[in-house]
Every structure is written in C-alpha cells, then in structure tokens.
Amino acid sequence: METFDLLMQGFSTAATPINLLYAFIGVLLGTAVGVLPGIGPAMAVALLLPVTYSLEPTSAFIMFAGIYYGGMYGGSTTSILLNTPGESSTVITAIEGHKMAKSGRAAQALATAAIGSFVAGTIGTALLVAFAPVVVDFAVSLGDPSYLAIIVLALIAVTAVLGGSKLRGFSALGIGLAIGLVGADPVTGQQRLIFGQPLLVDGLDIVVVAVAIFAVGEALWIAAHLRRKPMQTIPVGRPWMGKQDWKRSWKPWLRGTAYGFPFGALPAGGAEIPTFLSYVTEKKLSKHPEEFGHGAIEGVAGPEAANNASAAGTLTPMLALGLPTNATAAVMLAAFIQFGIQPGPLLFDSEPQLVWALIASLFIGNTLLLLINLPLAPVWAKLLQLPRPYLYAGILFFATLGAYAVNLQTFDLVILLLLGLLGFAMRRYGLPVLPLVIGLILGPRAEESLRTSLQLSAGNISGLWSEPVAVVVYIIVALVLLAPLALKVIHRRRPESVLLGNIPQAPGETAATDDDGSVANGDANGDNDSDNDNDKDHDKDTGSVLPEHAGSSGGGPAEPAGRHRSDEIQNERERS
Amino acid sequence: MSIVVGYIPTPEGEAALERAISEAASAKAPLVVVNSTRGDVFVDQRFVQSDAAQALDSRLAASGVEHILLQPMGGNDAADEVLDAAETHRADLIVIGLRKRTPVGKLIMGSTAQRILLQAECPVLAVKA
Amino acid sequence: MKQLVSRLKGRSELGLAALLGAFGVIVILDALSLNVPYSQADPVGPKTLPYIVGALLLVCAVLLAINVLRGGHGEAEGGEDVDLTHPTDWRTVVPLLGAFVLNIALIDTVGWVISGTLLFWGSVWALGSRRYIRDGIISVVMALGTFYGFYLGLGIKLPAGLLEGVL
Numbered sequence: 089m090e091t092f093d094l095l096m097q098g099f100s101t102a103a104t105p106i107n108l109l110y111a112f113i114g115v116l117l118g119t120a121v122g123v124l125p126g127i128g129p130a131m132a133v134a135l136l137l138p139v140t141y142s143l144e145p146t147s148a149f150i151m152f153a154g155i156y157y158g159g160m161y162g163g164s165t166t167s168i169l170l171n172t173p174g175e176s177s178t179v180i181t182a183i184e185g186h187k188m189a190k191s192g193r194a195a196q197a198l199a200t201a202a203i204g205s206f207v208a209g210t211i212g213t214a215l216l217v218a219f220a221p222v223v224v225d226f227a228v229s230l231g232d233p234s235y236l237a238i239i240v241l242a243l244i245a246v247t248a249v250l251g252g253s254k255l256r257g258f259s260a261l262g263i264g265l266a267i268g269l270v271g272a273d274p275v276t277g278q279q280r281l282i283f284g285q286p287l288l289v290d291g292l293d294i295v296v297v298a299v300a301i302f303a304v305g306e307a308l309w310i311a312a313h314l315r316r317k318p319m320q321t322i323p324v325g326r327p328w329m330g331k332q333d334w335k336r337s338w339k340p341w342l343r344g345t346a347y348g349f350p351f352g353a354l355p356a357g358g359a360e361i362p363t364f365l366s367y368v369t370e371k372k373l374s375k376h377p378e379e380f381g382h383g384a385i386e387g388v389a390g391p392e393a394a395n396n397a398s399a400a401g402t403l404t405p406m407l408a409l410g411l412p413t414n415a416t417a418a419v420m421l422a423a424f425i426q427f428g429i430q431p432g433p434l435l436f437d438s439e440p441q442l443v444w445a446l447i448a449s450l451f452i453g454n455t456l457l458l459l460i461n462l463p464l465a466p467v468w469a470k471l472l473q474l475p476r477p478y479l480y481a482g483i484l485f486f487a488t489l490g491a492y493a494v495n496l497q498t499f500d501l502v503i504l505l506l507l508g509l510l511g512f513a514m515r516r517y518g519l520p521v522l523p524l525v526i527g528l529i530l531g532p533r534a535e536e537s538l539r540t541s542l543q544l545s546a547g548n549i550s551g552l553w554s555e556p557v558a559v560v561v562y563i564i565v566a567l568v569l570l571a572p573l574a575l576k577v578i579h580r581r582r583p584e585s586v587l588l589g590n591i592p593q594a595p596g597e598t599a600a601t602d603d604d605g606s607v608a609n610g611d612a613n614g615d616n617d618s619d620n621d622n623d624k625d626h627d628k629d630t631g632s633v634l635p636e637h638a639g640s641s642g643g644g645p646a647e648p649a650g651r652h653r654s655d656e657i658q659n660e661r662e663r664s
Numbered sequence: 665m666s667i668v669v670g671y672i673p674t675p676e677g678e679a680a681l682e683r684a685i686s687e688a689a690s691a692k693a694p695l696v697v698v699n700s701t702r703g704d705v706f707v708d709q710r711f712v713q714s715d716a717a718q719a720l721d722s723r724l725a726a727s728g729v730e731h732i733l734l735q736p737m738g739g740n741d742a743a744d745e746v747l748d749a750a751e752t753h754r755a756d757l758i759v760i761g762l763r764k765r766t767p768v769g770k771l772i773m774g775s776t777a778q779r780i781l782l783q784a785e786c787p788v789l790a791v792k793a
Numbered sequence: 794m795k796q797l798v799s800r801l802k803g804r805s806e807l808g809l810a811a812l813l814g815a816f817g818v819i820v821i822l823d824a825l826s827l828n829v830p831y832s833q834a835d836p837v838g839p840k841t842l843p844y845i846v847g848a849l850l851l852v853c854a855v856l857l858a859i860n861v862l863r864g865g866h867g868e869a870e871g872g873e874d875v876d877l878t879h880p881t882d883w884r885t886v887v888p889l890l891g892a893f894v895l896n897i898a899l900i901d902t903v904g905w906v907i908s909g910t911l912l913f914w915g916s917v918w919a920l921g922s923r924r925y926i927r928d929g930i931i932s933v934v935m936a937l938g939t940f941y942g943f944y945l946g947l948g949i950k951l952p953a954g955l956l957e958g959v960l
Binding site for chain 1: 806809835836837841846849853856872873874876882889897905909912913948951952
C-alpha cells in the first residue's frame, strides 16, 4: 500500500505541466534518435547531460526516461522499414518485421510493434514498481562486503558475458577503472594520476568522459566508415491492425514481456537473449509456422515486447542498486553522479520524490509514445531525409559545446578529443565501450566498499567474505567466469544439442538478400541459453591464448552460425 | 553516338525515360540511363534500388533498345553525373524531365536542369510531365 | 629485422597492446610514488586499487600482444550507418579532427560564435557536403542559436571573443 501511495505522489510530481513538457520533449527526442541511424539513446542522453545542469534533477530524469523508452520505439520503426536493426536488439524484430513490410504489411508490423511496446513497457514498469522496493529492502540490509561482491559481480558479468572477446572486455574495463582513479583519493586526499595538472585534482568530469566515448568516438568511427549508399526504405502509411492481427498479437506480447523483464533485470541479461527466446517460442507455438521467414506478425509482436520489457527490467538494478547493465543506464547513472545524487540502495530513501516521479513518468512517457508513434509513423520516417554530414557534424558540434559548457575550460575539450580518439581506437580494435563506462562509474564505489569492509575487519582480508550473501555472490562470480569452460566440455560431449541457427546478417544490405528465418532447431528453447554462452565463448577465443582455452576451437557442426549470431549481438550491444 | 537520359522515379523522370526510349528506338542509338545519388542522405527516394532497378532494367530490355543503366554514387550532383555520362558516351542528345512550374516557379527552375541545359555540349530535350 | 618487420605488418593492434601496457605502467608507477603512512582507520589505503588496476592492464596488454601475434584480431564494431567494407577513410577523419583542434585553439580568443561556425562548417565539409553557402548559413545559425540559447535559456555565458559587445 505504501508503494502505491508513493507512486501516486510520483504521478502528481510527474504530471505538473513543466514535467509533462520534459516528458514530451524526451519521447520526441528519443523517437528521433531511435529512428536516425548512427545515434542512439545512450549518445543522446550523454549529449544532453551538460544542458541539463541547470534543470531540476527530476525534470532532467523524466526527460532521460522518455529518451530511453522512445529510443526503443524509434528503433523498431527503422528495423521494420529499413532492415537496419537500430537499438540494442531490434535485430530479431527486423527478421519478420522487414519481411512484413516488404509484402505490404508495414502498417500492421509497425502497429504491433508500437502497441506491443506499450503493453510490455507498461507491464514492465508495473513490475519495476513491485520489485524495486523489495530489492531495495534486501539491499539495505547488506553490509559493505556484500555490496562490494555485488559490484564485482556486475563488473565481471558485463565484461565477461557480454561482447565477443573476454580479453578485450577486460582491457576496456581496466582502462575505465584507471580513468576512475584520476583525482584526489576521497579518504586520504592523496592525488592519483594527475601528472601535476591542477585541473585533474577533482577527477575527470564524468560528463566529459561519457560525451567523449559515446558521442565523439562514435561520430569519428562512423565518419571513418561512412556508408555512401542510400538505404532502401519502404513507404509507410498510418499503422493499423485488423481483428486477426490483434488476435495473433496479444499472446506474443504477454509472453515476450515475461521473457524480457527478468533478463533485463539481470546484471548481464540485456535484451538480445529474451528477444531471441521470444522469437523461437512464437515460432514454435504459432498456428502459422509456415509464415515465419515470410513476415509472421507473431515474430514482430513477441520480440518487440521482450525488448521493451527488458528496458524496464534494466531500470530495476539501476534504481534499486545503482548498477548499470546497459549503456543508457550507465549514462543515466553518470547523470545521477553529476547532480550530486548518490546512486545505490539508499536512493529510494534519500530521493523518494525523484525516484517515484521518474517511475510515474515512465507510465506517462509510454502512453505518449503510443500516441505520437501510431499516427505519426510516416512523419518519423521523413527524418531519414536528413543529410548525413549534418547529423554527424551536429553530434561533434553539440559534444564540443556540451563538454565546454560544463566548466568553460578549453582543457576539457583537449580531454574530450583524447578520449574521443580512445573511443575511436576501441571501436577500431573491437574493445567494447560498455565495460569502460561501467568500470569508470563503479570503480570508485568498489574502492569505497573495499576500504570500509577491511576497515571493519581491521585489515583482515577474510572480512571480504564475512557475510553469507557475499559468499554466495562470489560463488556466482566464479560460476560466471568458469561456466563457459564447463559448458564447453558438455558441449563437446553432446554435439547434438547445438544451435542450428540462421539469423539474418547484421545491419545493412546483405540482410535484404535472404534469410529463411529458421533460427533454431527443436529443443533450442531449453538449451539455447547455454549454447549461446558457449558460442560466444568460442567466438571470443578465436585466436585467443588464454591458457584454458588454447586449442579448444572445436565445436558442433553449427558453430559458424552461432558465432555469427553472437558477433552480431555483440555489435548491437556495444552500439546501444 | 548515344542518347543520355537522366532518370528519377517521378512523373518527370518517367516522361523523360519514355521519350528517350522512343528517341533511341527511332535513331537506333544506344540509350544511357543515369540514375545517381549523392549518397549523403540516409534514404534517397530518387535512387532506384534492387527490385525497382531490376524492373527498370527489364523494362528497358523489353523496349528492345540497346541500353546501359548507370547508377553513380560518387557524391557528385546529378547534373555532373549526367554531363559526365554524356561526355564519356559521346551523346547526341540528352533527355531530361522538367516539372511544370507556376509563373513564380519559373524563377527557381531546378538548378540541375538549368546546369545541364547551360553546360551540355549537345542538344538537350526537356520533357514536361 | 626484416622478419620482424614482416611480422609486425598489419598488426597495428599491437599498438593498442602497447598503449594498454603503458597505461598499466603509469598507473603502478603513480601508485608507487604515493607516500602514505599505514593507518589503522584505512588499512587498504589509496594504493591497493591502483595496483590491482595496473596489474589488470599489464596482464591484458601481454595477453593481447600474444593474441595478436598469433593472428587474433578484434572485430571492428559495426553499426547501422557503418560500412566496414571499405578501410578507414582518413580523408574524412583527419579534416574532421582538424576542425575539432581548430575550435580548441580558437574558442577562447575568437569566441564560440566564430569558432563554432568554423567547427560545424568544417565538419560538414569534411563529411562530404559541398553546398558551401547553405552549409555556411546553417553553421552561423547553429553557433548563434546555441550562444543565445545557452545564455538566455541556461544562464551559461559562452565566450563572445572578438564579437564581444556585438552580441
């Protein structure tokens, strides 16, 4: 009941005209960046961070939440109309969605995506309301050793489970942690890594780092590989659905939601696995399995719902524990730090008004998104007429402006350029950017917990596992690190349970050629989780010399397909 | 010796193509169809791709005229591409399509058409849609 | 020597490993230079995490170098608007960086309106637009718009530079 009252108060904060205005701006911007290739919600929030300095934090976060949800809607529009899967995991939506659009059912595909996103987003947010306070209650009861263990789990999970190469993930994590060290040590005041630069004593401004990595690095990378060919779009009318479409859509929406939320809430869940699971499930349960691969509406409805529900799920660890699990959540946490708000389990107690207004605004934003996306889809598609030079020059322009406006220091622009070049090099050599940003955000907090823990145990290292929860979490960490190995052994013994996949190519023209849509064989549902990890693991070890993997490149007959899929997932993930 | 036509999938472009095909047929000259894009926009509706390009190709084949379909993406203006094609294929005639304009619109005649008219070395036939 | 050169060819990724290694060394050297007495209240001290991070970076650097020498390579990141079929286009990137550096050099002396105009115009040019006049007008509008937008909307006074008094 208490939760309900708090939520209602949140609604009253979020429904003030000024906050409604920011929610509206947020969903408009979010949809726009979702539609535009080359710019995503993480970059958009990073670019807006400096501008929001002078705003009320509540208004700023309401706008960010709108951008986050809006990016999902806009992303599905482009994946259906252009077959360039946009945000983190609209890859799966694109399979059936683009086929539907090609056979003249673009309107229905867009409608089931938008309405499914609305349904899943609303249910997902309701689940967030139900679960976040429970998680908080649990988390507040934990001591520093357990909290440290959870942070370590988050760091390791994001680094080791997501992405293609563990080695490169850990390299990126190391760079992020090192950047987090810069500045005066909060306990002793000792100055670390400042190289005699007085401007570095306060540490690198997290806004400048986020803008450099997400905006400058990305814009330079795209500029280096600019696509010179226009993409092919499918003209679209106003989205609508017939009675039959509703009948075929509503169950996939609900099942997709059920997959999406829990995966989003896990430290390394993300949206790729649930959208994939949803696709496989719908294909199996469908009364029209023959339509899969030629534009089955269930194949759009389910994954799209899973995608949005996982977005809501991601907010649970972010708000309740202060743990980011994707790029947008990481940038939003950076925003908390910028506003001087300490993210973590105490957030619900220290900033109840902000948190509940933010959650309430998710419901409002979701409804606004449905209203602006259904009738206006053709208008959004017009955004694609924007010339590329203006978009990418604009990103650099606003990145510079924002980084400069933070402190009005040219020094920040030099840092922006250097870190932007680092971001460029990371993309060039396949270092994922997410571990860097998460290391940067969580590193200082991990250090603080480490020091408090050992202070309590008077320097005795056993203080780190003095709490049962900490022990359990460290066991999970060990499992995360060792599971791929164990699975590889099983995988070798049971080659029959591998993934027989054929998922369409990554964004771009190749995907338009042909994909028969057969994604997995019969028992993929139960097994593919593990197979998945396994395949990814193979992938990261291509040519790797980590001793435990040396020479273990063997695998089932379907390995190339699996590898391909994880490549693609990795690409998607890093970009989001 | 050839006929060059600038093509875009609009009524003007269709009109120009129709006329160019019949000109080529009667002159028994090869037809060079130029459909270009600057490639700086995400989506260029005036650029013909895959299905539509095939349809265009088979339509040209059906007309029985010897033809080439050029789709340059070099980042140049359409006018440059048409003029280039006219030069390399030593065109006798360039066919372009023009929109009907209101009296005011006359003042802002499309710059592409204008440049072709002014810079072409051979006769230019402007077809109204 | 020749053999070494041929082995190094096409392995620019080794530069990345070297960079990681350099980061690791810097982090550890910096931590060594800290001078803190042991304190009962803070048994961990400010040096522990830098040692861990430095070690992580060094290990990654070594493993990455071995990986690359054995023929491994990182997958360049794809994207919605990224075409990996052609190599890095330095003729776009270098002018883009030039516009960026020019802005850094000029912003404090000539002011944001002029340096921002040059930044946007230069970037658009680097990215391949050749409509000089339209680009120029848009650049000026962007720079002026953000100058007044930040001043009036956010209360942030960007440098006016040469145009001090005019704006």
